[in-house]
Amino acid sequence: MPPARSKVFPFMAEYKVQFEVFEGPLDLLLYLIKKEEVDIYEVNLTKLATQFIEYIDLMRQFDLEIAGEFLVMASTLMYIKSRELLPVDQQVAVEGEDEGEDPRWELIRQLVEYKKFKDAATQLQTLEARQENVFPRLPAKLEFESTAPPPKPDVSIFDLLNAVNAVLKRFEKRDDARDIFEDKWTVSEKIEFILKVIAERGSLRFAELFESAASRSEVVCTFLALLELIRLKQLICVQPEAFAEIEIRRAENAAPATGAPGTDPARNDAENVGQASSLSQTEDIKQN
Amino acid sequence: MELKFILESLLFSAQKPLSVKELRDVFTAAAEAEDADATAKSLAKIKDSEVTAALEQLAGEHETAARSYRLACVAGAWQFVTQPEYAPWLKALVGQKIRPPRLSQPALETLAIIAYRQPVTRAEVEQIRGVNVDGVMQTLMERGLVEAVGRAEVVGRPPTYGTTALFLEYFGLSGLGDLPAADELRRIVVEKPPAPVTTEPGLATVPPEQLALGNAEGKKEEENPSS
Numbered sequence: 001m002p003p004a005r006s007k008v009f010p011f012m013a014e015y016k017v018q019f020e021v022f023e024g025p026l027d028l029l030l031y032l033i034k035k036e037e038v039d040i041y042e043v044n045l046t047k048l049a050t051q052f053i054e055y056i057d058l059m060r061q062f063d064l065e066i067a068g069e070f071l072v073m074a075s076t077l078m079y080i081k082s083r084e085l086l087p088v089d090q091q092v093a094v095e096g097e098d099e100g101e102d103p104r105w106e107l108i109r110q111l112v113e114y115k116k117f118k119d120a121a122t123q124l125q126t127l128e129a130r131q132e133n134v135f136p137r138l139p140a141k142l143e144f145e146s147t148a149p150p151p152k153p154d155v156s157i158f159d160l161l162n163a164v165n166a167v168l169k170r171f172e173k174r175d176d177a178r179d180i181f182e183d184k185w186t187v188s189e190k191i192e193f194i195l196k197v198i199a200e201r202g203s204l205r206f207a208e209l210f211e212s213a214a215s216r217s218e219v220v221c222t223f224l225a226l227l228e229l230i231r232l233k234q235l236i237c238v239q240p241e242a243f244a245e246i247e248i249r250r251a252e253n254a255a256p257a258t259g260a261p262g263t264d265p266a267r268n269d270a271e272n273v274g275q276a277s278s279l280s281q282t283e284d285i286k287q288n
Numbered sequence: 289m290e291l292k293f294i295l296e297s298l299l300f301s302a303q304k305p306l307s308v309k310e311l312r313d314v315f316t317a318a319a320e321a322e323d324a325d326a327t328a329k330s331l332a333k334i335k336d337s338e339v340t341a342a343l344e345q346l347a348g349e350h351e352t353a354a355r356s357y358r359l360a361c362v363a364g365a366w367q368f369v370t371q372p373e374y375a376p377w378l379k380a381l382v383g384q385k386i387r388p389p390r391l392s393q394p395a396l397e398t399l400a401i402i403a404y405r406q407p408v409t410r411a412e413v414e415q416i417r418g419v420n421v422d423g424v425m426q427t428l429m430e431r432g433l434v435e436a437v438g439r440a441e442v443v444g445r446p447p448t449y450g451t452t453a454l455f456l457e458y459f460g461l462s463g464l465g466d467l468p469a470a471d472e473l474r475r476i477v478v479e480k481p482p483a484p485v486t487t488e489p490g491l492a493t494v495p496p497e498q499l500a501l502g503n504a505e506g507k508k509e510e511e512n513p514s515s
Contacts, residue, residue, distance in 0.1 A: 023394045024419030069419050113416055116473055120404065121396035123468045127459040128396075132387055133375030134460060137357065137368040139301055 025073030026114045028055060033111070040111050045104050046084045049077035080104050155237040155246055160206075163246050164223045167210045171219065185218050190225030194248075198235065203249035206237070289327050291334070292342040305365030308339045363456035364463065388431060398424045399433060403455065403464070404473040407437050407448035425449070433458060 032051050033043050056074050059066050080103050197204060209226065213219045226248070229235040236251045298314060299306060306314075312334065318324060319332030343366055347359035360369045370378060379385075391399065398421050401413050413421050428434045437450040451464070461467065 024417060026418035067419070073418070110416075110418070114418065116469075117397055117400045117404070117416060120400040120468065120473055121393065124396050124400055124403075124459060125391070125393075127461070128390060130372050131458065131460040132385065133372035133378075134360075135370045135375070135378050135382065135385070136305070137300070137370075138303065141303060 024067070025052075025070045026111060028052065028070070029073070029107075029111060030115055030118070040108060040115065043108070045077070045107065046081050049081040052077050076103065076107065080107065155239045159239060159246060160223075160227070160237065163206045164210075164219065167207065167213070167219055168216060171216045185221040187221055187224050187228060190222045191229060194222070194225055194229060195234070198248065198250055203247055206246040206248060209248065290342075291331070291338070292346045294331070295339070295342055296346055299359065299366055299368055302367070305362060305367035307365045308336050308343075311339055311366075312336070360460070361462040362460055363453040391431075392424075394419075395424050395427055399428055399451070399455070400473075402428075402434050402449050403451050403467055404470065406450035407440075408450075409440050409446045409448050411446065413449075 029048065029052065032048055032055075033040055036043065036047075038044075053074055056066060056070060059070075083103070194209065197209070210219050210222055213222060226235070230237065233251050235248055237246050237248050239246050295311060298311060315328075315331040315334055319329045321328070343359065343361070347361075350358045356374050357368050357370050360367055362369075394417075397417060398413060401416050402408055405412065410421060410425065413425075425434070431454075432452055433455045434449050435452050436447045438448045439445045440448050455461075456463065464470070467473075
């Protein structure tokens with residue numbers, strides 16, 4: 001067993017832990033002072049010096065690395081201690097030392113200051129821990145539609161029925177004695193037709209859509225196609241004023257129109273609609 | 289419409305803390321909008337002090353009402369934050385916040401010295417702590433908590449250091465004035481001319497002149513007393 005064991009150090013049992021804890025000589029001094037349970041201002045520096053130096057010896061005996069600062073502090077303490085041993089009138093004023101300067105006071109001042117910052121550090125640690133438990137409000141980004149176009153009054157189904165009624169009236173005047181003709185139109189064909197016209201002209205008036213219609217059934221077919229496209233949000237109808245001319249145009253988010261046959265879903269749906277309304281089922285593409 | 293409630297609505301919906309200036313920018317933008325009414329237009333001319341007063345009043349009202357969320361000013365920007373008491377439930381809700389590891393005791397001590405005494409040189413910090421602070425300074429700078437802020441007017445012109453805005457956010461401080469016991473610690477304790485303890489070459493450097501009252505050289509412990 002190393003000879004150090006013969007000395008009685010209360011902290012010997014956990015010396016390894018202590019060595020890690022002491023960052024510097026001031027840490028150790030504060031620890032020793034705290035152990036003595038005295039105020040820094042009243043500490044017996046001689047006794048403190050003795051304890052400190054014993055500690056250094058202990059470290060040396062266990063072959064532990066001693067930071068340079070510890071040695072410097074040790075020498076300062078030894079100096080202080082040696083001064084204390086001399087009677088006041090025999091204490092030689094060291095060359096360069098000013099009147100009234102006291103290394104003891106300097107050490108105490110340093111310890112006091114360091115202790116204050118240690119306490120401040122503890123308070124910062126409390127704040128650090130507190131901040132870990134503080135959560136800021138971070139709402140999801142508010143999504144607003146960017147510059148929505150000035151809303152035009154929505155066209156209701158009644159407006160549309162009104163409008164198609166006006167168109168149908170054109171055909172009433174014709175002779176109703178005609179036989180029932182084979183319906184040549186499918187809704188899906190009319191969907192293609194409407195989309196083509198819209199692609200070419202951008203928008204058109206309601207009445208224009210039926211300009212080339214030759215019979216009631218064609219008008220009805222076209223109208224159903226229009227309704228389907230509105231339902232699929234491919235087109236929208238707007239009416240600048242109440243009861244004014246209805247305008248048909250592409251909906252904003254509609255899939256781009258292709259020159260080729262119209263969108264498949266539209267076709268499938270349209271055919272269903274066509275069947276349901278018992279319009280023609282012919283696949284002939286005849287256009288008057 | 290009360291100014292403080294408008295501010296409340298803004299801070300409620302904001303995505304980040306807002307400073308007084310940013311809030312005033314919002315008022316300016318609102319006043320210039322097409323459909324701005326008289327209230328909106330009048331707020332464009334509002335002063336910083338009025339905004340701050342309204343914010344402080346609002347914060348006070350939340351505190352009086354003991355709300356679980358309060359208005360906090362951190363690093364000069366305002367934000368709604370929850371009270372720490374509710375952390376257990378909030379953590380269950382949103383999961384653990386990703387925070388860097390806690391600072392060590394030496395790091396906190398060094399940080400405290402810099403915070404209270406800034407701008408301060410490395411040597412001054414070492415003199416107070418009594419140890420070399422290179423490693424700790426590196427850590428603190430890497431964490432963005434301290435930064436170089438200038439140079440000291442002494443021989444060698446060593447760099448001086450101070451804390452950053454991130455430092456304030458990390459500890460939830462609205463400003464340096466919020467540091468606990470600021471007055472007591474900021475004062476440079478100069479009751480006696482300091483005799484530097486570590487003046488051996490190669491160790492912590494001699495403290496710069498501003499710490500010495502009429503004792504520019506410092507002392508060297510030449511004596512080698514016998515124990």
